[in-house]
Amino acid sequence: MNKKILIIQTAFIGDVILATSLIEKLKELRPQLQIDFLLRSGNETLLETSPHIRKIWIWNKNKNKFLNLIKLIFQIRKEKYDYVINIQRFLNSGLVTSFSGAKCKVGFSSNPLSLFFSHKVEHKIPHGTQEDFFHEVQRNFQLAQKCFTDLQMPKAKDLAPKLYFTEQDYSKIKKLASQDKYFVIAPASVWYTKQWHISKWTELTQKLTSIAPVYIIGAPSDQKFVLPLTNIPETINVCGKLSLRESALLMQNAHRVFVNDSAPLHLASSVNAKTTAIFCSTVPEFGYSPLSANSTIIQRNPRLECMPCGLHGHKSCPQGHFKCALDIETTKVLKTVESFEK
Numbered sequence: 346m347n348k349k350i351l352i353i354q355t356a357f358i359g360d361v362i363l364a365t366s367l368i369e370k371l372k373e374l375r376p377q378l379q380i381d382f383l384l385r386s387g388n389e390t391l392l393e394t395s396p397h398i399r400k401i402w403i404w405n406k407n408k409n410k411f412l413n414l415i416k417l418i419f420q421i422r423k424e425k426y427d428y429v430i431n432i433q434r435f436l437n438s439g440l441v442t443s444f445s446g447a448k449c450k451v452g453f454s455s456n457p458l459s460l461f462f463s464h465k466v467e468h469k470i471p472h473g474t475q476e477d478f479f480h481e482v483q484r485n486f487q488l489a490q491k492c493f494t495d496l497q498m499p500k501a502k503d504l505a506p507k508l509y510f511t512e513q514d515y516s517k518i519k520k521l522a523s524q525d526k527y528f529v530i531a532p533a534s535v536w537y538t539k540q541w542h543i544s545k546w547t548e549l550t551q552k553l554t555s556i557a558p559v560y561i562i563g564a565p566s567d568q569k570f571v572l573p574l575t576n577i578p579e580t581i582n583v584c585g586k587l588s589l590r591e592s593a594l595l596m597q598n599a600h601r602v603f604v605n606d607s608a609p610l611h612l613a614s615s616v617n618a619k620t621t622a623i624f625c626s627t628v629p630e631f632g633y634s635p636l637s638a639n640s641t642i643i644q645r646n647p648r649l650e651c652m653p654c655g656l657h658g659h660k661s662c663p664q665g666h667f668k669c670a671l672d673i674e675t676t677k678v679l680k681t682v683e684s685f686e687k
Contacts, residue, residue: 349379350428350492351421351445353438355404358589359608359633361388362615364432365395365506366482371489372397374496381424383417383441391589394509404437414440422446428492431456432485434468451491464491470656471630481632482506505636506615508593518594521583526557529599529618531609532574533567533584536658538626540570540605541670547573548675549603554579556682557600562592562609593618601682606658610635621681625670626662628653641681645672 350371354364361384368380382392383402392401402421405413418441431442431452439458442450452459453468466487472479480501490496530550534540553559558579561571565585575582587595589612596602596609597616604610604620606627613620614636622635624644631653634642645652645668654663662669 347377347379348375348427349381349399349424350430351381351383351402351424351426351447352430352432353383353441354432355383355385355406355435355438356433357608358388358391359611360432361391362506362508362608362611363481363633364485365392365508365615366504367430367432367485367489368392368395368397369507370486370499370504375493381426383421383438391508394511394590396509417441418444430488430492431462432488449492451488453488466491470632471628472632473630477501478630479632480504480634480636482636484632502636502638505617506611508590508612508615510590510594514588514590514594517587517591518598522560522595522598524558526600528553528557528559528601528603529562529596530559530574530603531562531605531607531612533563533570534605534607534658536607536626537660538654538662538667538669539607539658541623541625541673542667543570543573545670545673545675545678546571547577549678550574550577550580552675552679553682560595560599562587562595603678604635606633613637614640621678623673623678625667625673626652626654626658627656631656643673643678643681645669 354361379399381400382398386403386405389401389403426447428449429442429445429447431438434453434455436457439456442452443458443461450462451464452462454465455468459465482504483501532546550559561582563584567584593612593616596613596618602613602618602620604622606624610622617637620635620637620640622642629642651664652669
């Protein structure tokens, strides 16, 4: 009988996208393995098209959160999983893992219930090695190594995330972006200090539109932030009009994609899009850098003494100057287009 494994990642969009690298690598190295996945409601569209997932478990956190969790635990116990890999580091996912009934339960030691796991791994940020810094996909892969002890740690770019698409996805993006050449920008972020300043995005967009049309992607809530960009000729604002998969597919064939250190960066990596990632208050050593073959990181150089000011960013600059973003010159970002064309 084929072994069954449940992967748990009930965090946000970017975290689920990065978790797809674990699905891909496990299926490559253990093709007979039956893989299931538990995520929060709203993120299931990211994985529903994956050919490698047998079943998606959805935790509805919006209503009757804890009752739904208890029901899930009972349903998951009936599956009699051989392995549970818990990528999430919070209490609720620890409950699912601890009471899953799996033979092998693995998670990070920072999970409050990790003492009930079969194996646990320290989640270090940053995680320095002799060669470089661990990417988040490598930190996740450490968990799989506890289940399958013969696995060797791949390089980060060999653990790139991957999304799959439907014919409807392809058809919609083909109709939307029929040009031979276009750019995609994702200017907004949940965290203010993670997003390049809107004045800089405006300068960049003005320059890019002199070369080719620019598509602006994001959530419906990003409309206010991107408003100054929508008045620039040759911009197409599709914030809130595309699904996550459709946004990724639009990125895939773009001449180049420009993103902050946020979820769209990982969407770009999932389709190997040509990517320029702009890091403001955070740093690549945290392990969330782009994994596309053609990718460039832009950040203030030299770094300010206050960089990084936190792991997730802030709603405003703690120092009040936001120089980590404002000091990044538009010409420096634009040069990544010129470099690519050469």
